[in-house]
Amino acid sequence: MQKSNNYKKAGSTQGLSRDQTWQALQEEPSWDICVVGGGATGLGIALDAAARGFSVVLAEAEDFASGASSRSSKMLHGGVRYLQQLDFALVKEALHERATVLANAPHVARALSFVIPCETLAHAAFYGSGLKLYDLLAGRHNVGRSHYIPAIDINVQANALKASPHGIQYYDGIFDDARLAQSIALSARQRGAVLMNYCRAEMNGQADDGFDLVSLTRKDNSAQHTLRARCTIFATGAWSGERVAIARGSHIVLRDIGLSSGVLLPKTPDGRVLYMLPWLGHTLIGTTDISVSCPDYSETAPQDDIDWLLRTSSQALKKPLYAAQITASFVGYRPLVRMPGAGKNSSQFSRAHLVERVAERTLRVVGGKWTTYRRMAQDALDVAIEHGILPKGKPCSTDQLNLSANPLLDNAWLTQGQWSDEQIQKIVKSAVQDEAACSAEDILYRRLRTGFTDQSLALKLKPKVEQFLKQFCG
Ligand SMILES: Cc1cc2nc3c(=O)[nH]c(=O)nc-3n(C[C@H](O)[C@H](O)[C@H](O)COP(=O)(O)OP(=O)(O)OC[C@H]3O[C@@H](n4cnc5c(N)ncnc54)[C@H](O)[C@@H]3O)c2cc1C
Known part of the structure; x- marks a missing residue:
């Protein structure tokens, strides 16, 4: 396991700007884990990996949680309807995870x-x-x-x-899905994970020593970097090809x-x-x-x-x-x-997740539910260790890990529509500096939930948010 990251002297990447994050991911000669996809699954893997002591970088092509992970039905559930499919093990596992999220993220989840x-x-x-x-x-x-x-x-x-x-x-x-995603991201950064949004990742073959080569391309300035990873884990949700x-x-x-x-x-x-x-x-x-x-x-x-x-x-x-x-x-x-032989009615498809080894050092995680994100991450890393792709790190600890909160943004919805200019400025500052927001949409839809609860209010707030955004990210 690698330990040499300069930027991690403080053990945390929290508060790094976008350019500093990009620099940090270039400074490492190689990484234990590269996660592709920054939804619930990818962020969960990054947190678990960092908590086990692995060096981990995550690349998300768009904004964190901009896919299914900010657009769920917001239920932490075992899935009452899956009882009808007689999948009791799946329901039991999800009910256990429901309790884990409620205990570890009470700032964004409740019964x-x-x-x-x-x-x-x-x-x-x-x-x-x-x-x-x-x-x-x-x-x-x-x-x-x-x-x-x-x-x-x-x-x-x-x-x-x-x-x-x-x-x-x-x-x-x-629960508040996009806020939970930010909570996981913050907890991962505090443990040294390097998380980069608006950065597409593609496999680019193997190095001579067998490490994966993963090419990253920034969306904002097209800058490129190819990194070396001992293990690559794809958590690309609906973009996982024929498997989903x-x-x-x-x-x-x-x-x-x-x-x-x-x-x-x-x-x-x-x-x-x-x-x-x-x-x-x-x-x-x-x-x-x-x-x-x-x-x-x-x-x-x-x-x-x-x-x-x-x-x-x-x-x-x-x-x-x-x-x-x-x-x-x-x-x-x-x-x-995608289950072989399953009919066309997707509501009948299982919500189970699958961890597959798709190449020597590459895994893919698909399926599952938001509720079970933590378990999916644990399984993915355990599979990588079982296959000898990763060395045995510390045991998984995320079931007992209290996720970090950002009270300003977690509670902002309570006063939505009543924010003064000064409050909007504070919100934008925290969204940019603590949560890597890059656009008014990132802030209004996924750091705040205004765009998902009141689209005309989001439109009204957009010019003000953009004005402060220029101040904090140019
Ligand atoms: C309508 C709906 C309702 C739901 N309701 C619930 C519910 O109530 N409770 C529950 O527990 N679950 C629910 N779910 C399920 C849950 O939302 C998903 O299982 C979960 O969000 C999937 O997370 P993910 O990280 O796998 O995928 P996503 O959140 O889609 O993330 C995948 C990410 O990968 C990125 N990506 C793709 N390709 C690349 C690349 N080459 N490089 C970098 N990044 C890439 C994408 O930009 C995307 O952000 C619901 C889902 C939907 C759609």
Whole structure:
């Protein structure tokens, strides 16, 4: 294991500017690990690797968490619906990870009660028994016991819902995905990881000693560097080629419609699952699950998806929802492991993850869920060690590792829309200096969540954010 990094004398790369980060990654003659992709999976690997004492560099082609990792449904969950696929091991593992995130990142994650409205007692008994199994699988990691609730209680929990004679209440977690990504990034930097956004990585063969050669190209100035890595791990999500099946999920966001609990509609008229969640002072409704051939983040949520979400959620609500109430909408592309022989319906695909050795020193991690990012990282590094690609470092410690917070940005949503110029200036400074933001979009969408909760407010704030951005990054 290498130890010679000058910039790491303090043991941390926190606060390095973009150019200093680029310089730092060029200074190393070789790296233990090069991670390609800076979503939940890649950042999780970088943190685990740094915590085990490996030297690690991560290259992200766009902004950190700009792919699926800022566009999820924000649930920390075992996946109630995967019980139907009888994949109990997967659900159990995710429930364990749910508890780990809740314990290690309380600044961006919390437990949340959910209700399932049921028309008949038979439905309540069906979902109630499934959720008892869910509780059982969670074991000591459970966050609350599921139970039957009568109509009157449903009204208290989710005032906006139409009256239903029966209901089931259960517990899962909710989190701020892009903020959790920043938390992982900050924790990784504090342990010496070098993380570079807007920097594409490509494999460029092997050196004479067998090390991988990975070419990096900066997006801002096209500067290039080829680094040597003992191990390369691709965590490129929906950009992982033929190994993944891609499912588009659209969400709409409205001003709070009066939900203090999440709502799960397990069987909508066309058979799909729909969630309504209280999120950052708003209501988040999602999601669709439509197979597509490649991700396209230039598009906003397609009108068909928006219409389906409005129509289907309205059927369960006292007052129907209208397009004019939508304050934001977004799409995400799920990277699901392509299973041979699996049908075309992506909602039936497993959410299990897969670590594969794709070349002598190269691994690829695909699939999984945000909830299980930590476990995916652990498995990837363990596989690299088992195959002798990496030496045995310190054991994995991320299950006990409290993630670092940035209170200014983690809590900014609480005062969204009321920021003074001075506060915006502080926010922009921290986003640039502590979290490597490079553009107004990085700040308004992924350091703050304004773009994901209120797109017109984000547009309004953009000129001011750009003005301060010039001050801090020229
Ligand atoms: C609609 C939707 C809803 C979801 N809901 C939930 C949920 O409620 N709970 C849950 O636990 N999970 C949920 N998920 C799943 C979760 O969001 C994903 O599993 C997770 O974010 C995947 O992270 P990732 O890092 O693998 O992929 P991504 O976040 O997509 O990251 C991959 C990154 O690789 C980068 N990249 C690609 N090629 C290169 C290259 N050559 N060089 C450098 N970088 C490159 C990309 O720019 C991208 O940022 C949901 C997903 C979607 C899409």
